[in-house]
Ligand SMILES: NC(=O)C1=CN([C@@H]2O[C@H](COP(=O)(O)OP(=O)(O)OC[C@H]3O[C@@H](n4cnc5c(N)ncnc54)[C@H](O)[C@@H]3O)[C@@H](O)[C@H]2O)[C@H](O)CC1
């Protein structure tokens with residue numbers, strides 16, 4: 313997992329390198345500026361460059377880049393947003409080395425004469441909503457025609473959370489120093505960062521930061537148990553799916569197929585008895601258990617004991633796909649969740665059943681639990697609005713994990729896997745093909761399969777998220793993301809898992 317840093321962790325590392333490892337701050341800034349200049353030169357090989365500098369070290373990086381680009385023969389205009397003498401002393405030293413014209417006071421009109429703009433205004437030292445004059449300058453950079461490249465973090469994006477509380481700059485690329493900050497991978501910040509390019513700035517290994525955030529990569533599949541010649545259908549992973557209601561039989565079917573395509577060797581669907589035929593015709597390889605229902609195609613609370621017995625020897629349970637909001641089915645969920653003594657994934661209407669009861673029910677569980685809410689579901693669980701959740705995705709995912717003691721997979725292009733202890737893993741996303749009905753059911757089934765194979769819960773959740781995104785990309789490869797359907801994603805799972 314590639315570590316992601318909070319602004320405070322980056323500062324701590326920076327101080328450690330300077331104080332304990334005798335790395336000069338000038339050296340760090342030189343490397344940062346060099347990395348920044350390199351990316352600017354590669355992305356904008358010709359034309360005028362405008363570098364917009366703040367008064368902190370982020371501005372200092374901009375000054376270094378200006379020097380190196382001028383030395384390489386480029387036309388560079390340096391805009392100082394505050395009087396240059398207000399710059400910190402580290403940046404002042406760089407300013408003295410700047411050849412050619414000195415910084416001009418920021419001039420919005422001149423931005424349009426540039427081919428590329430460098431945002432070296434606010435970095436990890438920024439806190440809160442941008443204040444003037446930074447706020448106005450951010451709006452001008454945003455309005456300018458030229459593409460913007462950010463030094464370390466787009467100005468206006470909170471490096472630690474990805475929150476954007478005021479004006480911010482949409483960049484084509486962000487040059488992250490040493491390591492990316494969380495904010496470039498979490499929406500809404502992610503939408504401002506563009507391509508993230510990481511440059512090394514000379515911070516030695518072994519520093520004090522113990523990042524509790526990381527980016528999910530292909531490595532999560534390394535430890536996934538694979539079938540071997542001695543495997544049986546049961547040892548490959550036995551998943552039990554609980555859900556389905558009249559009109560909602562596709563969801564549990566897709567979870568079941570996804571679990572099988574993700575490697576589970578034995579999958580059973582427990583659903584209202586009157587719907588048995590729909591499952592039987594659709595699912596050739598999965599088992600079906602018809603459960604007591606209310607007569608109109610919804611699971612009934614009276615099925616509790618029979619359901620628990622049917623779950624029997626399953627290695628993992630997926631609860632919720634297609635369950636419906638029927639009060640009987642919902643009360644069944646509340647009754648069985650504490651009694652399912654295997655790892656459990658709760659999705660969709662399984663989550664809705666817990667609204668108002670999360671703190672009472674989930675911490676009672678003796679086995680690992682994975683919740684897979686999208687923002688609307690998470691908002692209901694936390695008694696807030698989806699807009700509020702979208703504004704602070706990380707905070708809400710962590711809050712839900714802390715109060716439920718479950719792993720929370722907060723879905724989105726930047727799916728966050730939050731652990732009850734505060735650690736978080738983030739998906740790179742970029743699988744627009746997944747924006748279609750049923751892909752959530754697929755994800756729940758895949759995570760169920762990973763849990764059933766015996767993977768530790770954090771790895772199972774991350775492996776499921778990774779495989780799902782890969783499958784979404786593979787499904788979109790032939791003709792693009794439009795027209796991808798959840799069944800295509802299921803079909804692509806074996807390829808995604810072999811990658
Ligand atoms: N971390 C490293 O190893 C290195 C980082 N470098 C770069 O330095 C910045 C962080 O620099 P810092 O001086 O701490 O802060 P900033 O440049 O981000 O600027 C803060 C600056 O802005 C003012 N300010 C703070 N909040 C606001 C606000 N909401 N509105 C307006 N103004 C605000 C504050 O008063 C300061 O003056 C890091 O990102 C890297 O780019 C080094 O160059 C190399 C080593």
Ligand SMILES: [K+]
Pocket residue numbers: 370431432433434435462463464465466467
């Ligand atoms: K910046």
